[in-house]
Structure formats: structure tokens, C-alpha cells
Amino acid sequence: MERRMSVATHWGSFVAVVDSGRLVRIEPRPDDPAPSSIAPGMVTAAEDSARVLRPAVRKGWLDGTPRVDGGARGSDAFVEVGWDEAITLVSEELRRVRSRHGDGAVFGGSYGWASAGRFHHAQGQLHRFLALGGGFTDSRNTYSTAALEVILPHVIGGHPWSYQSRMPMWDEIAENGELVVAFGGLALKNSQINPGGLAKHQTQDLQRRCREAGVRFVNVSPIRGDAAGFLDAEWLPVIPNTDTAAMLGIAHTMLVNGWHDEDFLSRCCVGFDRFAAYLVGEVDGVRKDAAWAAGITGIDAEAITDLARRLTSKRSVIMVNYAVQRADHGEQPIWMSVVLAAMAGSMGRPGGGWGAGYATMDATGVARGRVSVATIPAVPNPVADFIPVARIADTLLHPGEFIDYDGARLTLPELRLIYWCGGNPFHHHQDLHRLSRAWQVPDTVVVHEAWWNTTAKFADIVLPVATGLERDDFAAGFSDPHLVAMPKVREPAGESRTDHQIFAALAARLGFEAEFTESRSESEWVRHLYERTRAELGDDALPGFDDFWRISTAALPPLTGPFPGDLADLRADPGRFPLATPSGRIEIFSAAIDSFGYDDCAGHPTWFEPAEWLRADLSDRFPLHLISNQPASRLHSQYDNGGHSLGSKIRGREPLTMNPADAAARGIQNGMIVRVHNDRGSCLAGVILSDDLMPGVVQLATGAWWDPVRPGQSGTMDRHGNPNVLTADRPCSRLSQGPSALSALVDVEPYDGTPPDVLAFAPPRITPPS
Template identity: 85%
Template sequence: MVEQRMSVATHWGSFVAVVDAGRLVRIEPRPDDPAPSPIGPGMVTAADDNARVLRPAVRKGWLNGEPRIDGTARGTDAFVEVSWDHAITLVSDELRRVRSQHGDSAVFGGSYGWASAGRFHHAQGQLHRFLALGGGYTNSRNTYSTAALEVVLPHVIGGHPWSYQSRMPMWDEIAENCELVVAFGGLALKNSQINPGGLARHQTRDLQRRCREAGVRFVNVSPIRSDTAGFLDAEWLPVVPNTDTAAMLGIAHTMLVNGWHDEDFLRRCCVGFDRFASYLTGELDGVRKDAAWAAKITGIGQDVITDLARRLTAQRSLIMVNYAVQRADHGEQPIWMSVVLAAMAGSMGRPGGGWGAGYATMDATGVAPDRPFVGTIPAVANPVPDFIPVARIADTLLHPGEVIDYDGSRLTLPELRLIYWCGGNPFHHHQDLHRLTRAWQIPDTVVVHEAWWNTTAKFADVVLPVATTLERDDFAAGFSDPHLVAMPKVREPAGESRTDHHIFTALASRLGYEEEFTESRSEMEWVRHLYEQTRAQLGDTAALPDFDDFWRSSTAALPPSTGPFPGSFEALRADPRQFPLPTPSGRIEIFSEEIDSFGYDDCAGHPKWFEPVEWLRAELADRFPLHLISNQPASRLHSQYDNGGHSLASKIRGREPVTINPSDAASRGIEDGMVVRVHNDRGSCLAGAILSDDVMPGVVQLSTGAWWDPVQPGLSGTLDRHGNPNVLTADRPCSRLSQGPSAHSVLVDVEPHDGPLPDVLAFAPPRLAPPS
């Protein structure tokens, strides 16, 4: 056996693929990666599994023009395999028909999702370029991960929604200067496996460890103890889910009444503190937001809240807020309030202290403030101005023409007739999958590019098989990662799979704009062009090798990004007149006149406590007394490689594990390893029970990403055999400001599964039928 070793770059790190005669043998960690992700080696299992889409396939009912009812509905119907030529004809003709009869805005190309690493073969970049050149399309805005944050932060601190990442302390600065870190939502290391766009080496674990060795103390405010690594020795404050804002308000009130707050910074560098203070003291509504009030809501002791307020103001402190806390009812509030709390505490704009968001949610966050320019597939301006907030896709399909609020504007939901999706999985990201299923039956046509028969592929009309990241040439550059990593094709595409670019080139040829789409370059010429574009842009600052040398060596180092980074809190503290923030006032907006002018009843002009629709103090808790946390999985990226070896090994009797406190399990007769039914009025799923006091009583944790496996697809409320929590979550926006998802505001109950266990069919292909 003559083995060949080749570079592989993924969202979860860089690896070495071992290939023999074109066959993928194994994937090994890179020797220089101090904390390699186990997801990588598990990719081998999925490369040629039974779920691979090997040929273009068309839903039989759609091909024959049959109505979407009963056995011919999306998700239940058989598929017919067709030739590539036939598939390209079907899709190009349908695009042409929909555009001519209903207009360009009737084509939806949001296609939200992470896709795969690579600067050229980025699925959404290819799709958006193709659709824009063809006349335009309705797009989506914001992300499922951070929609509330993305909308509210520009009002509060100004700048691009993601600019905060270069304005908060990096881990090395925290280790050198900070004394106390209070992490709302925790710092789960499992999330730092990933980096959008690729990753050369994982650094977050060692950087966190360096902070602890330097004497930094950590406080984990979360319903889950393991949201911080054991080596941090973090103080755990179990908090009732969705009450982080109330906890922060109680801390802020304690600072205020004791005179511990940073009056100088609040006066010079912020606006609206007096109005907010009137809310804290109860002058506005008659309710004092003191430690006793917060303790009743959050479950954190009054004395603990008081002591935390003292420590935050007496030490160099850093308020961290994780993305999970804003995926909830009124999710804008904990983000906004965390900035206000940091401004009050006295460390804002001081080295290693102040405020930051999303630490450990990606390896890049807190590792480096940015990275230099790297070439990518060039975007084309979209001629269609219409867009929808990303989490409002089901609303749009169900209620076209309805007008909704969004960030001070009024949006009319368009009528979508054709959905084109690639590089994402809406049947993973979206809430209330039974509602999404009803909505998904409405458009005329759904076209999907997929490598595997996941749920989205099974609910499509036309499925075009695509090559995986192992089956195409590219190079990777992750967010804030100072490396370029070569991605040579490891193996030939499975079956008749083609790259997204190959498919769009064929479609563009049929539609008359191939040369505009390809710019007369082959795929490898594009990869070389983007690398050389990067090299030319960076010039002498990088001294990057030429492309051939880079391709042979597999990695090239980029220079560190030194800024300037507009909106610095340190510069603001030094001189707010000379270094104003890009907000209307030039300062931190504790009270936002702009948001206040919107007149929303669910998002005021300053951060405040809004009671969630579903939480443990709600009346609904009498029927469903457990709060479900559907956090990110440790065994895959979202739903990517749920069929990989690492994810499969984490299952319990083939189901996704659900963690439950032993006291809650005992009262329900649940034992460790038992298959249980998690349910509420929206749906139910089977999962494998893990008993652990890492989750507080009254809380259960079921990660997202298990491929949805309904017993009777299309039947509302049908049981999911595999453990997808989004059969339980509510499709309800955070507020009228962001219209973001509120996945973490959900109540459930759990009981032992009664009766025979249904087989898990999540990874089985659909029925393939001969043409009629």
C-alpha cells in the first residue's frame, strides 16, 4: 500500500488526509495543532455512506406535475434519478418561468448556513453570484446565531454588527491585565472547535488556561456547569434560563445605590444613564430592580448578587456575554444590558477589562482582533432590494404580503415561488419544524444542492449532488486566523457529484451568462487567481510565497492585523470628543433615542426586563416544567457530519443524548441510558438520557443538529425518532426590533419512552422510483 498524505482544511480545523489509490483511508490531526477537533477523523465514515446523493434526483410528484398531497408531498414522495442534462434543463427552465411570470423577487436565495471552508467553493457566494447575474433574488439578513446582537449593537456602540470583535480584549490581554471575568452564558470550549472559513490551529484552550494560570478568576452564570472548562475552576452561578438581564439589573442597582459605579465614564463616554437609573430605582415603574428583586427571578442568591457587584467594581473586570443568551425572547436585552453593566463597573476601555461577546463561540474570538484581506469569490450587486430577516422564512411562505417591523422599518413579506438552497440546512436551523414543513409545501419549486440525503434534501423537488470539501481544490482562511491553508482535492467526487461552481456554470450557460459568471476561468484558475490577488494586495507586508510553493507547503502565514480598529473603547475613555463612537451621540447609548422612536412595546429605549413567554416562572410551566436548552453540539458543527463517526459515536441507542438533572430524572422514573420522549404542544422527539448535575434542576439540555427524522413526514406533531430539539422550539421572534430567533425560550417535559423503539431512518436515502 502506497499512502499519500494531503492537506485538509475544515471549519473545525486542519488535518492530514491519508489516501491510498484514490481511497480515503483516514484523517489525522496536524501535529502542530494543540487541541485538534475529533470531528475531523469522523469525516471518513460519511465520505461514502449510504446517505450520499450520487446522481441528480427529482421528486416524482413534481416531475409529473402532481399536487402536493398525502404521498406526493415534499418529504414523503419518492425521487426519480435523472441525467445531469435533464436536471440542468429542468432547473434553468423553472428559473426562467418563475422570473417571467412572478418577477425576480419570487426567487429566494438566502440559503443560510455555514457551507464548508474554502475561499472559492463557498456555496452561498456561488449561489448569490449566480442569482444576481440572472436578474436578482430575495435574500435574507442576519444570522440564526446572533440576529438580536447584530441589530441592537450598532445602535448601542455603533459600527458594523461584527466590529465589536476587534474592539474587545483579546485573551493575551486578559491574562496580563484582568482579575475577574464574569461570563453570562459561559465559555464552553466545545464551541471553540470551529472557525468560519477554516482554521489552521486551535488556540482558545491554551489561551484560557494561560488566563487561569495568571490568576484570573472566572464566574460562570449559566444553567449548565460545564459551560466553562474544569481547569478554569470557575465559580458556578446556576441561573434560571432567560433571566440574565434581570441578574445584570440587580447587579447594576447594587452598584448604583452603593455609589460603586464609574460616574466619570458614564458622564463623559455614555448618554442616557440618568433615564436608565430612574428605571433601576423604580422611579419610572414603581419596581426597584435591586438584588432581592433579581434573586426572586433568577434563582441567584441576593447576597451573591451583591457580592458580585462589589467584586466587579473593585477589580479589573470583564463582562462576557455569550451568543446563546440572545437567542431567546427579548434577546436584545442581555446584549444591551451587558454593555451598560460593563460601562458602570469601571473597567470599560482599560486593558484587559470592560466588555466582550462571543468568547469561545469560535476559536477566532478573542484570539486575534482581525486578519488582513484575503481574496474570495467576487460578489455581484443584487438588483432586487427585497430581503427578509433570516428567521422569518416560514412567516414569509405562510403569509406573503404581510407587513412586519424590523429595526425601525416596515417590511412587506414577498411571495416566494422558487427556493434555491445550497450550503445550509433550514431543517436544522429553523424553529418549530412542523410549522416549517407546512410552509415548505407552499412554493412552486425547491432546488437543493446536497452531498447527503439529509432532511432538507428529502424535502426538495430537485436535488443536485455536490462534491464535498474533500473532493475539490481550494484554499482556506478563517475568521481572524492568521494562516492560509491549501485544500487540494483528496479524492474524486462520489458518484456523479459536481462542485457548486460546475453546476452554476452549466445553468448560467443555459440562461445565457456563462462568461459573466465564470469570467472565463476554470475552477483551479479561480483558486490561483484569488490567492495571487491576496498576495498582491498584501504586498511586502506578508511576503507570501507564490502559489505553486504555497500549494506544495500547504500553509502560509499572514501578517498580524494591527488595525486601525474604529470605535475603540480605550480611545473613547481617553478622549470621547477626539475619538467618538459611530453612534448618533458619539458615545455608548445607554438610552437610544433612535430605538425609542420606533415605539416598540417589546424593546424600549434602554435595556429592561421583559418576562419571557416561556420560562420556569410562567403558567405553562405547570404543564411543561422543564426549560429546554438547545445549545451547540460537541460532536459536529450544527448538523454538519451528523453522519460522521464522531457524532454517531455520541448517540445513545441511535438517538441524540439529552442531559437531565438526577433529581428531575428520579421523579420521572428515568435512568441513565434510557430512551426518553421529550415533548410539548408543538411536538415530541426521542432522545437518550444522560443523568448529570452539570445541568441545574428544572433544565434539560438537548443539542441541535440531529437530522430530523419524523415518523410521518408532513403530519403535524409527528414523533421525531432521532432527537432534533427544533420540533419543540417556538417560531417566535425575539422582538420587533431584530425579528431574531428565540430558540432558548421553550418549556418541555420528559418521560420514559413507552413501547417499541422505532428504527432511526435519518441517514437512509428516500425511495427511488423509476420514471413514470
């Protein structure tokens, strides 16, 4: 008999249909107006041949050669072992590394989205375990928004993510706004997701409501499809990585015509005079006028002038997407967008001003936040050392060297053991050939994985974990005002265990099981976290746990503020409501950043030429700019083996979108298998031709599981279409050390001969336990 059960994921809430313990299908909830198509494809992956079914150890490591020189990680066979042996191997290796090299030699990676659950949160479980065991080296910031996270506290103050509660919400824009200018676009595909889950998708309907209310949209992006068709958006194709120059040209036009908001700039900002001197060329002899910007960006000078006029004459919002800061000098478009909004006159007024990431996840712009919900308790990390998140390869290759970071000088630690769960560094990181070389350096790599993806194949010890469908939990998404029950839909595949079960067993061997588990079972933990949330909100705010589990969804009370650093308060009275910046105001010029003396991040927003862009000398050899944006068919690399992602492939390869003119010049036709290449590497992809992409640009989404022809051999071709074999492992700047994936030049050519079979979803060679 079929049973229908609640399912909560990062891409929404659904109904799982189960028959005799077998997952049959996943259906949208009837109250979700825009359900994601990712979830139904989870059925395909639930029991596919790529599942890790038993603990497995790399043969070379098990044979006693833990430090690898010849690139064995990624190409070696694995030996399956029992759980008792696996727990012994991991616990003894943790003891050895800590005693010989110190607690800081253990790296607690776990960067990734993992499960949507509050208790089964992979990174929280790992960090709690490692902190109780003595400590670990951690990473700071995210691959998604590292530049933004570092620059915004300098410019508008507060926590790096506090801007989410301080920018206009979609309903405010619909009621009061007139013009939205979106740098990097507003691609709805990105709004499928929300970290921590969500009850229903709202962004599409909210955007539609804005358009129906008369709000006009301008999409400043290389991709027309970065704005939904129903928005009727004006498309201004912009050369990638030149958003800052476009904004400077708009700002110069505002300034010389006297259209800028002098009152707000004088009362609520500091440093405009120094920035204005830069705009008019007093600093470097270059006037940043519309003609100058047009020569850099490819946008007509007349369009730049018109945009300046409209921004200052209408209630306007300047939106900037996360993608524009994942590039060389990625701090600059974020900083400059705040300055441009301050000049335009709508900052701090209802439905106007500035915001970031509006279509990057469903939560952004939907609500100012949500009340606090309990999660697995964190434990203070005894190790103070950290690395910027995107500098893992540098750390492994150059321990002991110094790097700059946000005014500090960091020493890269020597990492001897990497412990990773809930993420996929061979998806997130740039220049995968460099990462694979770096990955050979540590003594041991331990990974928790449900499938034999690239990270599992590059590990020494792989411990099989249950998926979000195979354990009890509850979800609470970022800014989403709901809790959603996550009952176990099916039994864990093979011998899989939850992350918590694995860490509890390791903690028992290492002597701190009671501290780690607090003597609670997993079901008791889930109930405890829910009831703790209920008690903190007041018992009347939420139903009791048993009722919640039965009805599957509970509404949280709305978050009403106050919201520190609110820009409307700043406009009303900057003396009474200062920002958490050194001046208490928006820092158009930052004395702190200026004091760092960085040659790649000045004291005010500045145009820096990217290392790789369509005006660079390198474009003579590689004349196409690669946009490696977020996929529509999966979340990052999650469920690339799911039915929805597999259905998007072209002859098994990730699709590459090209402008027909670029394709014709190379003899490329729609559906053809092509080789995408530069000096860092190459991959195969299947071509889609589209006029929605400006000439000179190609688009290849991230997240296809890396499938090198010869694993461990630097430069070998990827069969599947992972763009990070082509992107540069180069920091945005010395300020943030964030990734610059979207500063990459390539060329594309037809692939001659028979393409090699895609083996991304095939397990490695495995020897069963004796």
C-alpha cells in the same frame, strides 16, 4: 501507497491519509494543541449510503404537480435523471418563475456554513449566480446572532461584527485582568470551530494562560460544564432567560452603593440618568435590587451583591455568550451587558471591559482580525427586498403581510422558488412542523446536497455536490492569521459536481456563462484568488501559489488597525474618538429605538418576562426548560452522519442531559430512551444524568437530522432527537425578528414499548433513471 494531504475544515486543519484514491483516515496536525474530534469521523460519512449520487427529482413534481397541498414534500419518492435533464429542469423553472412572478419571487437561501474554502463558498456562488440572472430575495442576519447584530450598532455603533476587534483579547486579559464574569458560560466545545477554517486551535491554551495568571472566572449559566474544569470557575446556576434580570440586580447594587464609574458614564455614555431612574423604580415602581433579581434568577441576593462589589473593585471583563440572545427579548442581555461593563469601571482599560462570544468560535478573543483575503466576487443584487433570516416560514405562509424590523416596515414577499445550497433550514429553523407546512407552499424547491438529509428529502430537485474533500481550494478563517491549502483528497462520489460547475452549466443555459465564470476554470479561480490576495498585501507577504500549495500553510501579516470605535480611545478622548452612534458615545438610552415605539424593546435595557420560562403559567404543564445549544460532536448538523457524532448517540438517538432529581421524579434512569414533548411536537432521545445541569433544565443539542415518523404530517414524533420540533418559531422582538429557540418549555417521560428505528440517514425511495 499512502499519500498524506492537507485538509482544512471549519473545525480545524488536518492531514488526510489516502491510499489508492481511497480516504483511509484523517489525523490531527502535530502543531494543533487542541484538535477537534469531528474531522476523523468524516471518513465514515465520505461514502455512506446517504450520499446523493445522481440528480434526483421528486416524483410528484416531475409528474406535473409542482404546487403541493397534501404534504408530499418530505415523503414523496424521487426519480433519478441525467445531468442534462436536471440542468434543463432548473433553468426552465427559473425562467418561468422570473417571467411570471418577477425576480423577487426567487429566494436565495443558502444560510449555512458549507465549505471552508474561499472559492467554493456555497452562498457566494449561489448569490453571484442569482444576481447575474436578474436578482433574488435575500435574508439578513444569522440564526446565531440576529439580536446581537441588530442591537449593537445602536449601542456602540459600527458594523454588527466590528465589536470583535474592539473587545479585550485573551492575552490582554491574562496580562492585565483579574475577574471574568461569563453570562452563558465559556464552553470549549464551541471553540472547535471558525467560519472559514483555522490552522490550529488556540482558545483552550489562552484560557488556561489566563487562569495561570491568576484571573478568576465566574460562570453564570444553567450548565456547570459551560466553563472548563481547569478554570476553577465559580458556578452561579441561573434560571434560563433571566440573565438580564441578574445584570439589573448587579447594576442596581453598584448604583445605590456608589460603586459605578460616574466619570466614564458621564463622558463616554448617554442616557444613564434615564436608565438609573428605571433601576431605582421611578419608572414602574419596581426597584431592580438584588432581592428582586434573586426572586427571578434563582441566584442568591448575597451572591449578586458580592458580584457587584468584585466587578467594580477589580479589573473585570463582562462576557456574554451568543446563546443568551437566542431567546425572547434576546436584545436585552446584550445591551444590558454593555451597560453593566460601562458601570463597572474597566471599560476601555487594558484587559477589561466587555465582549461577546468568547468561546463561541476559536477566533473570538484570539486576534483583533486578519487582513482581507480574496473570495469569489460578489455581484450587486438588483432586488432590494429581503427578509430577516428567521422569518422564512412567516414569509411562505403569509406573503403580503407586514412586519417590523429595526425601525422599518417590511412587506413579506411571495416566494415561488427556493434555491438552497450550503445549509440546512431543517436544522436551523424553529418549530419544524410549522416549517414543513410552510415548505409545501412554493412552486419549486431546488437543493444542492451531498447527503440525503432532511432538506434534500423536502426538495423537488436535488443536485449532488462534491464535499470539501473532493475539490481544490484554500481556507482563510475569521481572524485566523493563516491561509491553508485544500487540495482534492478524493474524487467526487457518484456523479457529484461542485456548486460552481452546476451554476456554470445553468448560466450557460441562461445566457450568462462568461459573466459568471469570467472564462476561468476552477483551478484558475483558486490560483487567481490567492495571487490577488498576495498582490494586495505585497508580493513579499506570501509565497507564490505553487510554493504555498506545496507547503500547505502560509502566515498572513498581522492586522494592526486602526480599529474604529475602539473603547480605549473613547475613554481617553470621546470628543476626538467618537463612536458611530448618533451621540458618538455608548447609548445606554437610544432615542432611535425609543422612537420605534415597540412594546417589546424599550429605549434602554429592560426586563421583559419571557413567553416560556420556569416562572410562566405554562410551566405547570411543561415544567422543564429546554436548552438547545450547540453540539460537541459536529458543527450544527454537518457530519451528524460522521463517526464522531454517531458515536455520541444513545441507542441511535441524540443524548438528552437531565439533572438526577428531575429524572428520579419521572422514573427515568441513565441510558433510558425518553419522549420529550410539548404542544408543538415530540422527539425521542437517550438520557444522560448529570449534576452539572441545574434542576428544572434539560439540554438537547441541535443538529440531529430530523426524522419524523410520518413526514408531512404535522405533530408527528421525531425518532432521532431534533430539539427544533419543540422550539417556538417566535421572534425575539419586533426590533431584530431573530430566533428565540432557547425560550421553550417541555416535559420528559419514559418511552413505553420498542422505539422505532432511526431512519434519518436512510435515502428516500429512489427510482433509477430509465
